[in-house]
Amino acid sequence: MGWECKPLLLSPFPPSSTEPSSSLSASSLSSSSASLVGLMKRENICLSMLMFILPILFLLPHTVCKHTTSCTISYMLRIPHEYYWPGDLIIGGLTSHLFVALDKEDFNEMLATHQLLNLLVVPKNYQHILALAFAVKEINENPKILPNITLGFHIYDSYFNQRMTYSAALKLPSTIVPNYKCNTQKHLMAVIGGLDFDTSIYLADILGVYKIPQLTYGSFALQYAEQTQSTPFYWMVPNEAHQYTGIVELLLHFGWTWVGLLSGENDSGERFVQTLKPLLSQKGICLAFSEKTLKTTYLTEYYAMYSQWIQIYHVVMESKAKVVVFYGETKCMLGLRIMVALGELENVTKTSVGKVWILTAQLDFTALAYQMSLDMQVFQGSLSFAVHSNVVQGFKAFLRVHNPFEANGNGFVNQFWAEVFLCLFPNSNTEEQASGICTGDEKLEDLPSSGFEMSITGHSYSVYNAVYATAHALHAMLLPKYRAAVEGGIQDLQMLQPWQLHPFLRSVSFNNSAGETVSFAENKEVQAGFDITNMATFPNNSFVRVKVGRVDLEAAPGQEFSIDDNRMIWHRSFHQVPPLSVCNPSCSPGSSKEKKEGEPFCCYDCAPCPQGKISSQKDMDECVSCREDHYPNRDQSQCIPKTISFLSFKTPLGISLACFSLFLSFLTLVVQAIFTKHQDTPLVRANNRDLTYTLLTFLLLCFLCPFIFLSPPGRVSCLLRQMAFGLVFTVTVSCVLAKTITVVLAFVATKPGSRMRKWVGKRLASAIVISCSLIQVGICTVWLGMSPPFPDSDMHSVMREIILGCNEGSVALLYCVLGYLGFLAIISFVVAFFARKLPDSFNEAKFITFSMVLFCSVWISFVPVYLSTNGKYMVAVEIFSILASSAGLLGSIFFPKCYIILLRPDLNSKECLIKRK
Numbered sequence: 001m002g003w004e005c006k007p008l009l010l011s012p013f014p015p016s017s018t019e020p021s022s023s024l025s026a027s028s029l030s031s032s033s034a035s036l037v038g039l040m041k042r043e044n045i046c047l048s049m050l051m052f053i054l055p056i057l058f059l060l061p062h063t064v065c066k067h068t069t070s071c072t073i074s075y076m077l078r079i080p081h082e083y084y085w086p087g088d089l090i091i092g093g094l095t096s097h098l099f100v101a102l103d104k105e106d107f108n109e110m111l112a113t114h115q116l117l118n119l120l121v122v123p124k125n126y127q128h129i130l131a132l133a134f135a136v137k138e139i140n141e142n143p144k145i146l147p148n149i150t151l152g153f154h155i156y157d158s159y160f161n162q163r164m165t166y167s168a169a170l171k172l173p174s175t176i177v178p179n180y181k182c183n184t185q186k187h188l189m190a191v192i193g194g195l196d197f198d199t200s201i202y203l204a205d206i207l208g209v210y211k212i213p214q215l216t217y218g219s220f221a222l223q224y225a226e227q228t229q230s231t232p233f234y235w236m237v238p239n240e241a242h243q244y245t246g247i248v249e250l251l252l253h254f255g256w257t258w259v260g261l262l263s264g265e266n267d268s269g270e271r272f273v274q275t276l277k278p279l280l281s282q283k284g285i286c287l288a289f290s291e292k293t294l295k296t297t298y299l300t301e302y303y304a305m306y307s308q309w310i311q312i313y314h315v316v317m318e319s320k321a322k323v324v325v326f327y328g329e330t331k332c333m334l335g336l337r338i339m340v341a342l343g344e345l346e347n348v349t350k351t352s353v354g355k356v357w358i359l360t361a362q363l364d365f366t367a368l369a370y371q372m373s374l375d376m377q378v379f380q381g382s383l384s385f386a387v388h389s390n391v392v393q394g395f396k397a398f399l400r401v402h403n404p405f406e407a408n409g410n411g412f413v414n415q416f417w418a419e420v421f422l423c424l425f426p427n428s429n430t431e432e433q434a435s436g437i438c439t440g441d442e443k444l445e446d447l448p449s450s451g452f453e454m455s456i457t458g459h460s461y462s463v464y465n466a467v468y469a470t471a472h473a474l475h476a477m478l479l480p481k482y483r484a485a486v487e488g489g490i491q492d493l494q495m496l497q498p499w500q501l502h503p504f505l506r507s508v509s510f511n512n513s514a515g516e517t518v519s520f521a522e523n524k525e526v527q528a529g530f531d532i533t534n535m536a537t538f539p540n541n542s543f544v545r546v547k548v549g550r551v552d553l554e555a556a557p558g559q560e561f562s563i564d565d566n567r568m569i570w571h572r573s574f575h576q577v578p579p580l581s582v583c584n585p586s587c588s589p590g591s592s593k594e595k596k597e598g599e600p601f602c603c604y605d606c607a608p609c610p611q612g613k614i615s616s617q618k619d620m621d622e623c624v625s626c627r628e629d630h631y632p633n634r635d636q637s638q639c640i641p642k643t644i645s646f647l648s649f650k651t652p653l654g655i656s657l658a659c660f661s662l663f664l665s666f667l668t669l670v671v672q673a674i675f676t677k678h679q680d681t682p683l684v685r686a687n688n689r690d691l692t693y694t695l696l697t698f699l700l701l702c703f704l705c706p707f708i709f710l711s712p713p714g715r716v717s718c719l720l721r722q723m724a725f726g727l728v729f730t731v732t733v734s735c736v737l738a739k740t741i742t743v744v745l746a747f748v749a750t751k752p753g754s755r756m757r758k759w760v761g762k763r764l765a766s767a768i769v770i771s772c773s774l775i776q777v778g779i780c781t782v783w784l785g786m787s788p789p790f791p792d793s794d795m796h797s798v799m800r801e802i803i804l805g806c807n808e809g810s811v812a813l814l815y816c817v818l819g820y821l822g823f824l825a826i827i828s829f830v831v832a833f834f835a836r837k838l839p840d841s842f843n844e845a846k847f848i849t850f851s852m853v854l855f856c857s858v859w860i861s862f863v864p865v866y867l868s869t870n871g872k873y874m875v876a877v878e879i880f881s882i883l884a885s886s887a888g889l890l891g892s893i894f895f896p897k898c899y900i901i902l903l904r905p906d907l908n909s910k911e912c913l914i915k916r917k
Contacts, residue, residue, distance in 0.1 A: 087152020094193030135467035211499035286602035288321035313343030354571030387458030589637035718806035854888030
């Protein structure tokens with residue numbers, strides 16, 4: 001074969017530069033030289049000369065060759081598949097549509113072309129090629145973009161092989177030798193590719209030398225995306241960090257805290273695991289297992305991996321985790337399909353165990369052609385993160401009319417068509433079995449979804465946008481000198497260099513045919529999001545993807561993640577939807593989590609809440625106490641408001657005490673009426689009538705005091721309670737003391753020559769009552785001034801009640817009031833006790849003695865009972881003590897007199913009184 005070679009005008013650095021670019025390293029030179037050695041035979045003299053002068057061509061400034069050299073190459077490696085469409089400006093493409101499974105490679109020998117014929121087609125990825133061709137077709141038909149300039153493309157395949165990726169990368173900017181192009185007029189301006197991270201890096205190793213823009217359409221690791229602006233990468237997909245966020249939010253949304261993780265055995269897979277683990281841990285999610293799908297390159301490795309695939313399958317299916325997050329790239333998905341198929345063959349007699357597969361965007365449910373017949377039911381209800389896409393008008397129609405006999409330079413279509421439709425082309429030399437001859441009447445829409453989808457996928461949508469981004473950047477670059485370019489002829493376009501396109505790509509912004517704005521952010525990433533799709537499978541191995549959610553980068557903060565539960569479809573084996581994926585059943589309300597020793601924090605026991613605490617939700621870390629005005633219910637799952645309680649007229653106890661108080665008050669009024677009616681009788685007059693009326697009046701007030709205690713505790717009622725009780729009782733006991741002293745003085749004054757006669761009378765009694773009462777008034781005044789009583793609530797004495805009451809302020813002063821009353825009562829008792837044997841005519845001492853015994857007995861027993869009770873019962877004890885002691889005074893002092901006045905009037909005469917001694 002003859003070739004005419006001339007220096008390639010496509011320089012690796014701007015023409016104004018006199019030194020090679022810093023990216024042109026010695027390793028790049030040696031790598032390029034090594035590749036050339038692998039491409040040519042030593043006996044070829046022309047190529048030997050080229051190999052000799054190649055380092056000089058890289059290191060010396062580029063010059064224009066004045067002579068052409070014709071040389072014959074007897075052998076070179078031919079890449080068997082390519083798709084070329086001529087144009088004034090060319091967009092390169094590197095897809096991953098074909099999979100080559102090689103035997104062990106020997107890098108001491110050439111890679112023979114026949115080794116590449118043992119290929120397997122990944123049918124779904126063929127759509128990436130058609131998306132690029134469709135976009136170029138649209139642009140060429142659109143007079144508003146690059147008018148009078150034809151856009152072409154040249155597509156190679158990576159074959160999922162590093163060596164072939166480098167070969168294709170070298171052929172895109174040149175033909176055989178870097179910096180030379182032989183008998184070709186293609187003018188490469190940008191390259192779209194590759195699908196996975198490794199392929200894109202291999203491609204960038206070559207394109208970076210020439211500063212050719214590279215628009216990748218796969219998702220890549222965050223660390224690489226944060227490199228400087230000098231990298232050739234432009235990402236047509238979102239930053240992968242948003243996918244991490246989406247996965248975590250998805251797990252949290254459904255409460256899946258016990259999940260499995262599968263990842264590819266490569267740098268991307270390792271980086272994914274190391275990044276995702278801490279994010280899951282921070283949100284309380286644990287890994288039930290973390291397995292890696294082993295990396296394979298050669299055929300022998302696939303056969304050796306069968307046992308390992310079966311082992312991983314058992315780990316996944318036997319785990320309690322119902323959710324499996326699977327991260328990888330196309331080769332990993334192909335391996336997963338094999339693993340599931342082998343596992344189901346071994347598990348044929350057992351019941352299918354449903355799992356929720358969460359697949360990352362790179363996987364895209366790809367399958368080899370022969371895997372199209374494999375059962376898809378295991379993936380029923382799977383959730384997949386997909387690069388955001390939208391409906392592209394005309395794309396389905398473009399696919400429907402696709403025909404292999406109208407290929408026009410498409411070197412991929414024949415093998416794709418033959419494998420997916422199981423047919424042979426008339427001129428085919430293959431001996432493989434087929435169902436018939438390929439006629440071109442076969443339709444892509446008849447293929448199951450596991451092989452080919454008619455709706456544009458996320459990656460195809462990214463390829464489509466990448467072509468348009470390049471076209472708009474070229475349009476912007478050519479706009480100022482468009483007229484000069486046209487007048488000077490198309491040859492002037494050949495002066496354009498790919499590196500000049502970078503500033504226009506970085507600033508490009510346009511609306512695509514789907515109505516969405518496409519532009520690059522500062523880190524040269526498209527500001528798109530991820531779609532969350534749910535898979536519904538059918539018996540014919542087709543499936544439908546239903547968009548159920550979104551990770552929207554343009555949404556308001558906190559609302560980036562959204563999902564519609566009502567549109568979800570789940571695996572048929574699940575008895576509960578959404579399924580639970582937890583290490584152990586949730587702790588019900590009323591209990592809290594208790595860590596298991598030696599287990600992840602997602603695995604725990606459940607312990608009942610201690611007394612007085614509750615847990616209102618499932619899986620609470622610890623129980624919490626209710627507020628003071630609430631108490632736990634029986635299940636300790638919620639707090640119930642406490643009822644407000646105080647001794648009032650509405651309670652049975654309060655009604656009983658009020659009725660008893662009214663009854664005694666009525667008796668007091670009856671006694672007073674009797675004494676008033678018979679005030680002139682000797683019996684009434686002999687017992688100091690004024691002092692008797694005073695005593696009866698204050699006894700009535702004593703019986704009415706409980707009504708203050710039965711009123712709702714308030715500021716006024718709390719102040720009046722103890723003060724009124726103390727003062728009224730002090731006057732009452734003072735009257736009793738005055739009566740007792742009067743009796744004694746009256747007896748002493750009757751003796752001849754006694755000087756006590758002048759003390760007997762009303763003045764003495766009044767002085768005793770007033771002086772004793774003033775002392776209690778002083779104590780109460782000090783009490784009010786220092787620490788007065790105030791309304792208070794007791795929330796702790798009774799679990800279910802808030803007891804309203806009065807805080808006495810100073811307990812010491814309360815006991816001073818009670819102590820002073822006791823002091824007066826004891827004095828009255830002592831005086832009356834010694835006066836009990838005085839002559840009957842003047843003697844009330846016996847009755848007063850008995851009344852004081854009752855009085856002191858009541859109040860002595862009051863103290864321990866009062867201190868041993870709480871709440872409203874303390875008030876009830878005090879009311880009962882007031883009524884009992886007052887009733888004792890009333891009954892002991894006045895009932896005997898009433899008996900004489902009413903029933904024995906014959907004894908109520910002056911003569912009878914004189915006779916009685």
